[in-house]
Structures are given as C-alpha cells and as structure tokens.
Amino acid sequence: FAPSSSSSASLITTSYAESSLPTRRRTNLPATPTINCLSRKHINKNDSSHRTTAILHSTTDSDREIIDMDTILADEARRIALAKKKNQSPSASAMRTNQDTSTTTSNNNDKEWQFFDTARVHVTAGMGGNGCVAFRREKGEAMGGPNGGRGGCGGSVLFVADESLNTLAGLRNMIHIKAGHGVNGTGKNRDGMFGKDIRVRVPCGTIVRELQTQKVAGELRSHGQELMVARGGRGGRGNAAFMTNRRTAPKLSEKGEPGAERWLSVELRLVADVGFLGMPNAGKSTLLSSASAARPKIANYPFTTIVPNLGVCDLGEESSGLVLCDIPGLIEGAAQGTGLGFSFLRHVQRCKVLLHVVDGTSEDPIGDFNILNKELAMYDDLLAKKPQVVVLNKVDVSEVRERVDELVAQLREAAGHTRVMTISAATTENVKELMGRLKKFVDAEKKKVVDGESEDEDVLLAEVDLSKAALDSDSDDFEIISDPAYPGQWRVKGPYIEQVAKMTHWEYPEAVERFGRLLHAVGIADELTARGAIDGDLVMIDEYDFDFSPGMTNMYIPQDLLERDALYEAREKETSRAMLLDNNEDECDNEEKEEEAWKPFNKGGYMYIDKDEIVEFNDDGGWDLLEDDFDLSPDLLEGDEVWTS
Numbered sequence: 001f002a003p004s005s006s007s008s009a010s011l012i013t014t015s016y017a018e019s020s021l022p023t024r025r026r027t028n029l030p031a032t033p034t035i036n037c038l039s040r041k042h043i044n045k046n047d048s049s050h051r052t053t054a055i056l057h058s059t060t061d062s063d064r065e066i067i068d069m070d071t072i073l074a075d076e077a078r079r080i081a082l083a084k085k086k087n088q089s090p091s092a093s094a095m096r097t098n099q100d101t102s103t104t105t106s107n108n109n110d111k112e113w114q115f116f117d118t119a120r121v122h123v124t125a126g127m128g129g130n131g132c133v134a135f136r137r138e139k140g141e142a143m144g145g146p147n148g149g150r151g152g153c154g155g156s157v158l159f160v161a162d163e164s165l166n167t168l169a170g171l172r173n174m175i176h177i178k179a180g181h182g183v184n185g186t187g188k189n190r191d192g193m194f195g196k197d198i199r200v201r202v203p204c205g206t207i208v209r210e211l212q213t214q215k216v217a218g219e220l221r222s223h224g225q226e227l228m229v230a231r232g233g234r235g236g237r238g239n240a241a242f243m244t245n246r247r248t249a250p251k252l253s254e255k256g257e258p259g260a261e262r263w264l265s266v267e268l269r270l271v272a273d274v275g276f277l278g279m280p281n282a283g284k285s286t287l288l289s290s291a292s293a294a295r296p297k298i299a300n301y302p303f304t305t306i307v308p309n310l311g312v313c314d315l316g317e318e319s320s321g322l323v324l325c326d327i328p329g330l331i332e333g334a335a336q337g338t339g340l341g342f343s344f345l346r347h348v349q350r351c352k353v354l355l356h357v358v359d360g361t362s363e364d365p366i367g368d369f370n371i372l373n374k375e376l377a378m379y380d381d382l383l384a385k386k387p388q389v390v391v392l393n394k395v396d397v398s399e400v401r402e403r404v405d406e407l408v409a410q411l412r413e414a415a416g417h418t419r420v421m422t423i424s425a426a427t428t429e430n431v432k433e434l435m436g437r438l439k440k441f442v443d444a445e446k447k448k449v450v451d452g453e454s455e456d457e458d459v460l461l462a463e464v465d466l467s468k469a470a471l472d473s474d475s476d477d478f479e480i481i482s483d484p485a486y487p488g489q490w491r492v493k494g495p496y497i498e499q500v501a502k503m504t505h506w507e508y509p510e511a512v513e514r515f516g517r518l519l520h521a522v523g524i525a526d527e528l529t530a531r532g533a534i535d536g537d538l539v540m541i542d543e544y545d546f547d548f549s550p551g552m553t554n555m556y557i558p559q560d561l562l563e564r565d566a567l568y569e570a571r572e573k574e575t576s577r578a579m580l581l582d583n584n585e586d587e588c589d590n591e592e593k594e595e596e597a598w599k600p601f602n603k604g605g606y607m608y609i610d611k612d613e614i615v616e617f618n619d620d621g622g623w624d625l626l627e628d629d630f631d632l633s634p635d636l637l638e639g640d641e642v643w644t645s
C-alpha cells in the first residue's frame with residue numbers, strides 16, 4: 001500500500017481506510033490481489049450464478065464453452081485479418097503467434113485455467129476423538145470400574161468417480177478439503193461419534209498423484225469408484241480398554257490420532273473409445289459434430305478447438321455407443337510447445353483407437369500425416385504405437401476427389417496398414433460407414449486386452465497407498481540421533497513411537513508410565529543406554545521432551561518397598577542355594593508358600609488390588625491404594641502421606 005505506487009493501489013488504500021472492517025479482517029486482505037485470486041473468490045462467494053457459469057463453461061458441449069472464449073475468437077479473427085493484409089497464409093501466422101504467446105506465462109495460465117483438467121488440492125482427514133477416563137459410580141456400587149468410552153474416528157477424504165462430470169472444474173473452487181473430526185469419548189462407555197467423511201466428485205479418468213513425490217495414488221475409472229486420499233485418524237481408546245485383571249482402575253486413555261494430510265496433484269484423462277488426431281483445420285470438430293450430437297465450434301481457421309470435446313456416436317439400439325474425443329490440432333514442433341503444445345494429448349492416451357484425420361485440401365497431405373506421427377512418437381512411445389485408423393477428409397472438394405485414389409495409396413504406404421478411408425465430414429459422406437467400422441475395430445481391441453493378447457498399458461499401478469494415514473505405520477523402526485556438540489541430548493525418530501507420543505495424554509501419570517514401558521518394549525531404552533545415555537539426559541521424541549530414566553525409575557517407589565524387594569531377592573537366592581544343598585522337598589514347599597505373600601515390583605507386585613495384600617500393606621504401616629472418591633477429609637491431617645494408584 002505504498003502511496004507512491006499506481007493509482008489503483010492508492011484507491012485500495014483509501015477504500016480500506018474508509019471501510020468499517022475490523023482491523024483483523026483488514027490485515028488479512030491480500031496486498032496485491034491477482035486476477036486468479038479475485039475470480040476464485042468470485043466463484044467461491046455466495047454468488048451462485050458465477051459458479052454455474054464456470055461449470056457450464058467447462059462442459060464438453062462446446063456451444064457453452066464459447067461463453068468465455070469470445071475474446072479468444074476475436075483475437076483469432078484479428079490475426080487472420082492481419083495475415084490477409086500481409087498476404088500471409090493465416091495458418092502460418094497463427095502458428096507464429098501461438099508460438100510467441102506460448103512463451104508468456106500469463107497466457108499459458110489462461111489456457112490452463114480454461115482446460116480444467118489439472119488441479120492441485122490439499123486434503124486433510126479428520127482427527128480422531130480422544131479417549132475418556134471415567135469410572136462407574138452408582139448407588140451401592142462405589143467401585144464400578146472404568147467406563148471411559150473411546151473417541152470416534154476422524155472422517156476421511158475420498159474421491160468418487162462420477163460419470164456426469166467431464167472436467168475438474170469442481171476442484172478449482174476448493175483448495176483445502178477437510179473432513180470432520182471425531183468426537184471425544186465420554187463416560188458410561190459412550191464412544192464418540194465418527195467424523196464426517198468428505199466425498200469429492202471427480203470425472204471418470206481422474207488420476208491422483210501425491211504432489212511431492214509425483215507417485216500415482218490411483219485412478220478412478222468407472223462410475224462410483226472410490227479412492228481414499230486421506231484416512232481419518234483413529235479414535236483414542238478410553239480407560240475401559242486399558243483394564244486388566246491386575247490394573248482394575250486405569251487412569252489413562254489415548255488421544256485421538258491426527259488425520260493424514262497431503263497435497264495432491266489431480267489430472268484428468270478423458271475416457272473415450274476413439275481419439276481424434278490431426279493438423280488444425282483438418283475437420284476433426286466437423287467430424288465429431290456430424291457423427292454425434294456434440295456441437296463443437298467449427299471455423300475455417302486453425303486452433304478453433306482449444307479444449308477437448310467428447311461426443312457419443314449412437315450406433316443403433318443393439319450396440320452401445322462409441323465415445324469420441326476431439327482434441328485441438330497438432331502441428332510440427334508441438335513437442336517443443338508450438339501451437340497449443342501437446343499437453344492435451346493425454347486425453348487420447350486412454351483411447352483404444354486413434355483416428356487420424358488428414359486434410360485432403362492440404363498442400364501435402366502425406367507430409368502432414370508423417371509429421372504428426374513423428375510428433376506423436378516424441379510425446380509418448382505408447383501413444384505412437386496405438387492402432388490408428390486414417391481418414392482422408394474433404395473428398396467433396398473436387399480437387400481432392402480428382403486425386404483421391406493416388407492419395408489413399410500413398411497414405412496406405414506411409415501408414416503401413418490398410419485402415420484408410422475417404423470421408424467428407426461436411427456432407428457426412430462415408431461417416432456412418434466409418435463409425436460402424438470403428439466400432440468393430442474398437443471392440444476387437446478391447447477383446448485383445450481382455451484376452452491378454454495386447455499389453456494393457458493403461459493399467460497404472462498404485463504406487464502409494466493414500467488410504468494410509470501418514471502416521472500409520474506397521475513398522476516400529478526407530479533411529480537415534482545425537483550430536484557430539486550437545487552431549488546428553490538424544491532425538492528419537494520413528495513413525496511408531498512418534499505416533500504413540502502424539503496419542504499419549506501427558507497429563508495422566510499412568511499414560512506417561514505406559515509410554516515409558518513402550519520405550520522399553522520397542523527397545524529404545526536399551527539402545528539409548530547402549531549409546532551411552534545416562535539418567536537425566538534429555539530425550540526428544542516428536543515435539544515432546546523427557547528426562548531419560550533407564551529402568552523406569554521415573555516411577556516412584558517408596559524406599560521401604562525397594563528394601564523389601566532387595567530382601568526378597570536375597571532370600572530367594574538363599575532358598576535356591578539351600579534347595580541345591582538340601583533335597584528335603586517338604587521344607588522347600590513350606591518356604592515357597594511363605595514367600596508368596598510378597599511380590600517385588602518387577603514380578604508384578606505393588607499393583608495388586610488383592611484385598612489381602614492391601615490389608616497386609618496397611619498392617620505394615622506401608623501404603624494404601626485409594627480410589628477416586630476416597631474421602632480425604634476426616635482422619636487425615638495436613639502433611640500426611642497419601643498414595644493413589
């Protein structure tokens with residue numbers, strides 16, 4: 001908002017200054033709004049008419065596409081007028097102009113914007129709900145046990161194929177897609193509600209990749225197919241799930257797992273049986289309109305078609321229709337981006353058969369045919385190997401009709417096969433015959449794939465499984481990183497332990513203790529000790545820091561109990577030695593029975609909720625296990641020691 005800059009900037013400044021927006025909103029406004037940003041906002045905002053326009057504009061029926069293309073057409077007309085003035089052929093001029101414009105990024109972006117066949121979205125699955133710590137308390141049942149429910153799972157983000165869509169226009173309006181969070185569990189064993197899944201409708205033929213790695217996540221081919229792109233986090237378990245025979249009143253629960261999130265690049269490859277191919281002005285769109293109900297823009301200048309058009313050729317009741325795909329014209333140097341480039345060629349990659357339309361009125365039809373095939377090979381080998389049917393168009397023109405036999409013979413020779421026909425798209429001569437033959441050819445090609453005779457290059461194997469949450473990992477591998485510059489500091493990395501750390505309720509001592517046990521179970525504690533970590537060192541896992549305490553000494557055990565442990569151990573050693581020396585079995589039995597009363601901590605002692613044992617502890621003047629609702633007030637004085645589980 002520098003006042004010295006352009007007048008529009010100062011206009012914005014004044015309007016902001018005068019507006020009554022709250023300060024926070026004002027600072028959120030973009031300093032230099034771009035056209036894209038504005039138009040997206042435009043569509044996003046409540047004005048639904050704009051949204052309809054955008055979607056209409058992107059449907060394959062080209063009549064509707066014209067809405068936003070008027071400006072392009074006007075440009076095109078101006079160019080032709082200019083070319084005529086200079087006595088140049090309009091196609092050459094158009095090629096040059098397109099070549100020029102293709103280098104300017106803004107124009108490229110406009111084209112991109114109109115195609116609506118690629119998109120980038122960020123998907124975030126919902127977080128799982130937290131588990132709950134609760135205990136059953138009812139009249140006459142003071143110690144009803146734990147009954148904390150588990151949290152609901154977070155919602156997932158799924159892509160669903162919908163045959164009624166033809167473009168990814170829907171995705172243009174959503175950059176961030178977020179599913180609902182799971183609800184926390186509550187007492188009385190009530191589990192939390194699941195988060196709401198989000199289903200994003202995309203057209204058939206949509207390929208989803210992970211943006212960063214560009215690995216294919218999957219492809220949606222047929223109507224109704226679903227692809228999970230971000231899995232919702234699992235709900236945390238409530239304390240009821242942690243109850244064991246030994247620990248009847250666990251005071252811990254898990255937090256919900258965070259949902260997966262990632263950037264995706266989404267690409268559309270139209271699914272059609274026959275893909276049209278040809279130089280600009282060859283009559284591809286004319287053929288599509290005469291063979292199907294589609295009404296694409298047809299005009300006598302190159303690059304009339306700038307977005308792919310789909311049409312269905314109806315071949316009578318007994319056979320299913322033939323889906324035709326008309327794409328923009330291709331010219332020499334398309335591989336280098338000349339003309340409209342060849343990015344839209346991906347739309348014919350899914351076609352079973354390519355229909356190569358050759359303009360009979362061209363100066364060198366055979367040369368055109370060869371150039372295009374060369375360009376095709378440069379784009380994609382597999383595409384160049386796709387079976388082609390060649391048609392010589394515009395045979396209604398007398399000059400073409402005169403040399404038709406000669407041209408067909410030359411085309412057959414150049415193509416290396418005999419699938420060459422002559423048609424007139426404008427007068428529909430031979431078009432029905434062509435469609436009938438195409439149908440048979442396509443069916444034969446499909447059968448080949450089913451029979452396994454031809455390799456189905458269409459099969460894209462899923463390389464990444466996006467249904468898995470980023471944190472979800474079966475492996476408990478971990479890595480310990482230390483830096484000699486910072487002695488006594490350790491970072492532990494590993495998907496499993498980080499996930500557990502995220503799901504730990506650090507405010508519950510028992511949960512912390514469980515995490516400590518897990519460190520041991522996974523082998524991290526041993527590994528740290530082996531690497532030289534000592535008591536009190538700093539251990540960092542994910543965003544959590546701990547003091548290292550090997551042997552779980554973080555659990556406070558009163559000194560007298562530790563002493564009794566030591567006593568027990570010493571006596572056990574003595575007993576076993578005595579057993580070795582003296583084989584009097586009866587005596588040994590008696591001794592064992594006596595010892596059963598005491599169990600040290602590492603043999604599962606202390607946590608016993610066994611009445612006798614508690615009484616024994618009390619008799620010893622030791623400690624007591626207190627329940628939640630234990631009334632502290634009457635007999636206890638300030639400063640008295642109180643132990644809870």
Ligand SMILES: Nc1nc2c(ncn2[C@@H]2O[C@H](COP(=O)(O)OP(=O)(O)OP(=O)(O)O)[C@@H](O)[C@H]2O)c(=O)[nH]1
Binds near residue numbers: 279281285306
């Ligand atoms: N005489 C005659 N003219 C034709 C025939 N087919 C197409 N045309 C004309 O050729 C011109 C170009 O036709 P389009 O269908 O727009 O050509 P296209 O291949 O789609 O061209 P781009 O979309 O620019 O790649 C139009 O003026 C048509 O009327 C035909 O069979 N006979």
Ligand SMILES: [Mg+2]
Binds near residue numbers: 285328
């Ligand atoms: Mg066209």
